[in-house]
Amino acid sequence: MPIDITAVTLAELRYVVALSDQRHFGRAAKSCRVTQPTLSAAIKKFETTLRVTLFERSSKHVAVTPLGAQIVEEARRVLDATDRIGDLAARGHRPLSGPLRLGVIPTLGPYLLPWLVPPLREAYPDLQLVLREVKTSVMVEELAHSQLDAGILALPIPARGMSSSPLFEEPFLFVGPSGHALGKKTSVKEGDLEGERVLLLDEGHCLRDQALSICNKVGATTDDRESDFRATSMETLRHMVGAGMGSTLLPALAVSDDEEARSHVTVRPFVAPQPGRRMVLAWRKTHPRAEDHALLAEFIRKHAPDVVKSTRNHATKK
Amino acid sequence: MPIDITAVTLAELRYVVALSDQRHFGRAAKSCRVTQPTLSAAIKKFETTLRVTLFERSSKHVAVTPLGAQIVEEARRVLDATDRIGDLAARGHRPLSGPLRLGVIPTLGPYLLPWLVPPLREAYPDLQLVLREVKTSVMVEELAHSQLDAGILALPIPARGMSSSPLFEEPFLFVGPSGHALGKKTSVKEGDLEGERVLLLDEGHCLRDQALSICNKVGATTDDRESDFRATSMETLRHMVGAGMGSTLLPALAVSDDEEARSHVTVRPFVAPQPGRRMVLAWRKTHPRAEDHALLAEFIRKHAPDVVKSTRNHATKK
DNA sequence: TAAAAATACTCCATAGGTATTTTAT
DNA sequence: ATAAAATACCTATGGAGTATTTTTA
Numbered sequence: 037m038p039i040d041i042t043a044v045t046l047a048e049l050r051y052v053v054a055l056s057d058q059r060h061f062g063r064a065a066k067s068c069r070v071t072q073p074t075l076s077a078a079i080k081k082f083e084t085t086l087r088v089t090l091f092e093r094s095s096k097h098v099a100v101t102p103l104g105a106q107i108v109e110e111a112r113r114v115l116d117a118t119d120r121i122g123d124l125a126a127r128g129h130r131p132l133s134g135p136l137r138l139g140v141i142p143t144l145g146p147y148l149l150p151w152l153v154p155p156l157r158e159a160y161p162d163l164q165l166v167l168r169e170v171k172t173s174v175m176v177e178e179l180a181h182s183q184l185d186a187g188i189l190a191l192p193i194p195a196r197g198m199s200s201s202p203l204f205e206e207p208f209l210f211v212g213p214s215g216h217a218l219g220k221k222t223s224v225k226e227g228d229l230e231g232e233r234v235l236l237l238d239e240g241h242c243l244r245d246q247a248l249s250i251c252n253k254v255g256a257t258t259d260d261r262e263s264d265f266r267a268t269s270m271e272t273l274r275h276m277v278g279a280g281m282g283s284t285l286l287p288a289l290a291v292s293d294d295e296e297a298r299s300h301v302t303v304r305p306f307v308a309p310q311p312g313r314r315m316v317l318a319w320r321k322t323h324p325r326a327e328d329h330a331l332l333a334e335f336i337r338k339h340a341p342d343v344v345k346s347t348r349n350h351a352t353k354k
Numbered sequence: 355m356p357i358d359i360t361a362v363t364l365a366e367l368r369y370v371v372a373l374s375d376q377r378h379f380g381r382a383a384k385s386c387r388v389t390q391p392t393l394s395a396a397i398k399k400f401e402t403t404l405r406v407t408l409f410e411r412s413s414k415h416v417a418v419t420p421l422g423a424q425i426v427e428e429a430r431r432v433l434d435a436t437d438r439i440g441d442l443a444a445r446g447h448r449p450l451s452g453p454l455r456l457g458v459i460p461t462l463g464p465y466l467l468p469w470l471v472p473p474l475r476e477a478y479p480d481l482q483l484v485l486r487e488v489k490t491s492v493m494v495e496e497l498a499h500s501q502l503d504a505g506i507l508a509l510p511i512p513a514r515g516m517s518s519s520p521l522f523e524e525p526f527l528f529v530g531p532s533g534h535a536l537g538k539k540t541s542v543k544e545g546d547l548e549g550e551r552v553l554l555l556d557e558g559h560c561l562r563d564q565a566l567s568i569c570n571k572v573g574a575t576t577d578d579r580e581s582d583f584r585a586t587s588m589e590t591l592r593h594m595v596g597a598g599m600g601s602t603l604l605p606a607l608a609v610s611d612d613e614e615a616r617s618h619v620t621v622r623p624f625v626a627p628q629p630g631r632r633m634v635l636a637w638r639k640t641h642p643r644a645e646d647h648a649l650l651a652e653f654i655r656k657h658a659p660d661v662v663k664s665t666r667n668h669a670t671k672k
Numbered sequence: 673t674a675a676a677a678a679t680a681c682t683c684c685a686t687a688g689g690t691a692t693t694t695t696a697t
Numbered sequence: 698a699t700a701a702a703a704t705a706c707c708t709a710t711g712g713a714g715t716a717t718t719t720t721t722a
Contacts, residue, residue: 039443089642
């Protein structure tokens with residue numbers, strides 16, 4: 037009959053290690069908080085199931101056999117690893133600790149994360165943040181399939197079964213080629229876009245959909261079907277505008293103070309009703325650590341840069 | 355209430371790992387040879403005792419949480435180490451496998467081991483032989499205190515509670531300075547030692563005691579109290595004889611074929627009754643792997659060099 | 673509605689305890 | 698003679714089973 041390792045117990049391993057350390061059944065038992073007969077029986081059972089002698093005993097001496105020493109060594113490894121499991125679990129209870137996979141849409145990530153991550157790391161050093169920059173369409177997939185724990189994206193969330201907490205509203209800015217007619221005004225209004233050729237991002241970016249709906253409302257041209265007028269990234273979009281191919285709308289965080297000098301473009305804010313997007317932190321309704329996400333949302337609201345207006349409404353909805 | 359890692363079971367860890375692999379309670383249960391409710395209950399108990407969610411489940415999807423993934427990783431380590439314990443134990447059953455701490459007296463070790471160890475390693479590759487060269491007095495101590503598993507020494511064994519198996523008889527040879535009077539004969543007899551100054555080893559070597567008793571019997575001089583005439587090693591003894599300080603008795607294996615040329619000494623065998631020593635393999639009566647030692651003794655008898663007469667009597671005695 | 677996980681319950685194997693005996697120095 | 702390990706015996710916990718219900722895609 038082969039050895040059935042299934043039958044051994046973590047307690048037995050503890051006893052074996054203790055006896056190897058103490059070389060005395062009574063003391064070993066005490067160190068394990070059990071009685072001597074209990075420990076004796078456990079050691080004996082262990083030796084019987086493995087059909088091996090770990091200890092030579094007399095009433096005066098307990099000695100570890102060489103094979104016993106090797107087994108004790110492995111037993112220590114077992115116990116160390118189980119202790120680490122305990123540590124992991126214990127840490128799991130503290131808020132915002134342990135691994136957290138956070139998605140951010142690419143039209144926000146590069147501009148928000150520099151403000152967010154350093155204070156987050158400082159405030160929650162045990163948080164093991166794994167960031168993924170993914171388009172909204174991919175993000176909701178990954179959220180739903182438990183590949184992400186939470187994500188930062190813009191309303192509306194194109195998925196069901198999600199909870200979310202509002203973060204801030206990010207206004208859009210008008211960005212046209214240098215010397216554009218609208219540059220003469222200090223601010224523009226949505227209606228001014230009428231007749232403009234507005235360049236858009238590729239499919240899958242929520243920013244595209246948001247800009248598109250504004251354009252449709254006010255009657256701007258979008259050349260939707262011609263891929264020459266679509267950009268795969270906001271950086272490309274900037275260059276296209278700088279090259280005079282048209283205008284566009286950019287979210288406020290993505291526009292730097294020296295944008296006009298850097299990209300040879302004209303940047304103008306909108307007057308009310310200001311177009312923009314409402315960012316939220318979203319996660320599966322069923323996520324086991326939803327409190328963590330509420331906490332994270334609160335933290336993001338507090339640390340978002342001033343250009344965006346933090347939403348004071350903390351409700352979690354949908 | 356803190357986490358009680360004591361309450362987790364190896365079985366639970368197996369289930370956790372299986373579920374993480376299979377992502378399906380039914381299949382995971384089957385792979386563990388238990389029913390689905392059993393596995394469900396175990397996972398739940400595990401999560402409850404650690405107060406952590408390892409898996410997000412719905413009737414369609416099972417997903418591992420990030421913390422769960424870390425815990426699964428440690429659980430794998432635990433199970434790997436337990437498996438290794440099983441392997442160690444399994445190997446422990448095969449004869450002459452695993453660690454074996456063997457003591458050899460210094461007046462034999464260097465001359466026997468070159469004959470013994472290579473074939474032993476070949477015949478029993480799983481044997482992890484640890485050799486210690488120790489004087490008889492130390493060896494019996496270490497045998498008694500389970501610091502050695504077995505030892506090769508000469509009869510009589512100065513300790514109780516030992517079992518032994520005879521190995522071979524090793525004759526003593528007369529060794530005197532070059533040009534010694536006894537060199538004129540092809541062989542000598544014990545009585546020829548009368549009046550000789552015989553050099554001895556230090557205390558603790560059994561060879562000393564054996565030579566001494568012969569000297570006392572035949573009336574040889576031993577200058578017992580003068581440490582100038584005692585050697586700490588057989589190598590020193592050779593040099594002292596070569597330097598003309600006296601004669602000595604050396605065990606046959608310690609004398610090489612070119613001894614006379616190499617050490618400027620005269621070597622002569624004894625005629626019957628030939629003095630010598632009876633070597634045995636000894637171990638604690640209580641040693642759990644006595645069969646291994648009997649096997650080892652048999653092996654040594656078979657592989658001892660021809661100069662010694664292997665004892666055919668295999669009895670284990672005392 | 674069908675597959676899958678969770679619940680309800682029953683049972684028995686065993687880990688742990690107390691009291692005592694055996695053993696070896 | 699005495700300290701220490703082994704044995705005998707008892708109890709209760711909980712791990713594993715079968716049968717069934719609940720859930721959700």
